[in-house]
Amino acid sequence: MAVSLRSAPLDGARVRRSDRVVERVVDGELVLYDTARHRVHVMNPTAAWIWRLCDGGHSPAAVVSALVSRYSGVDRATVEADVGEILARFRVEGLLDE
Amino acid sequence: MTAPLVLHVRLQEFQAVVRSHHSRVLERLAAAYPAAELRPADCPCAAAPSLDLTVGAVEHLGDVSKVVGHLEAAINGAAIAALQHRVLLHAGVVATADGAVVLPGRSGLGKSTLVAALCQAGFAYFSDDIAILGGPPPRVFPFMKAVSLKRGGVRALGDRGGAVGAFEAIRPDGSVVRHLTPPRLAGSNGRPVRYVLLLDRRPQDAATLRPVPRARALAELAAHSMNLPRHGRHGLEILSQVVEGADCYELTYSRLPEAVEALAGVTGHRPFVGDAPTLCEPR
Secondary structure, eight states, rough: OOOOOOOOOTTSHHHHHHTEEEEEETTTEEEETTTTTTTTEEOOOOHHHHHOOOOOOOOHHHHHHHHHHHHHHHHHHHHHHHHHHHHHHHHHHTOBOO | SSSSSEEEEHHHHHEEEEEEHHHHHHHHHHHOOOOOOOETTTOOOOSSSSSSEEEEESSSOOHHHHHHHHHHHHHHHHHHHHHHTEEEEEEEEEEETTEEEEEEETSSSSSHHHHHHHTTTEEEEESSEEEEEETTHHHHHHOOOOOOHHHHHHHHHHGGGGSSSSSOOOOOTTOOOEEEOOBBBBOOOBOOOOEEEEEEEEETOOOEEEEEEEHHHHHHHHHBSHHHHHHHHHHHHHHHHHHTSEEEEEEEEHHHHHHHHHHHHHHHTTTOOOOOOOOOOOO
């Protein structure tokens, strides 16, 4: 099912993974299982990296900064768009605490 | 009407008894459970059954098919409810000497037909519909009901379907199935999962078998689990261990013989040596 997403605002509060989500790394790929919705998500490397930063200690803007620092040479505006979209996806899927 | 009989059905820890004077009903029902045992009513059972049914109020069994179909649904449903402490998947399971092959998939995908074809080709039979997982170490256990084939499945099996019973059971949902007891049964012991096979049946496509990432196989197993929310982190751990110990493939196919040949090729098709079916032991 296609879901239309509006990018999450990057000036929002700190983001935190939901306790309902259990995770497992298989052959280097992060797999999330949402026990409440009985849904499984296989993360791509970027989404997995952002997921790790959803620890309650990072705001969306801090996630962007961390990614820009990690990948030198990337355009900040592009990173902001990607982070916004991925966080919005996490929210739509119920993977984050609100 | 005949002397009262009792049919003992055992599906792992679950045990059902069905009592009736109607031997025809019990004999038909027994065909749905390869390890079932029909005994005189006074033959004791080692343990109290999880389900105790009596078919006594049916005066006019004009449609034995519906009676058997409903009894089978009641037994399977009760067994699934009783086995909730295990991780359960919608999946067919067969085995070779190397271990089990798990084929997850929704109902109607063709699991039972493919499982039947694989068993007729020499694979050992575990289940056509439900995989019972336990561990650690992760193992899959047989759910020893007969293969249930709809008319399309019987047609697809063609000559391979010679052992399919002629009796048709009508399930509560109206579907009509015939039962097949494969020649080689797995018994009751668990086996390690050696292969996870994702099925993709496409008309006209030649059979192809290609490796898939274990993360995707894990996602498929989780998506086809029947009670993963109940098990949460521990359940995901078991499924993860299953895929980590298995080779994972996607099988695209349209014709059964090609699918069987492809799977036989990748598994090496070494005959399974299993334990004998375990029945309810008399006291």
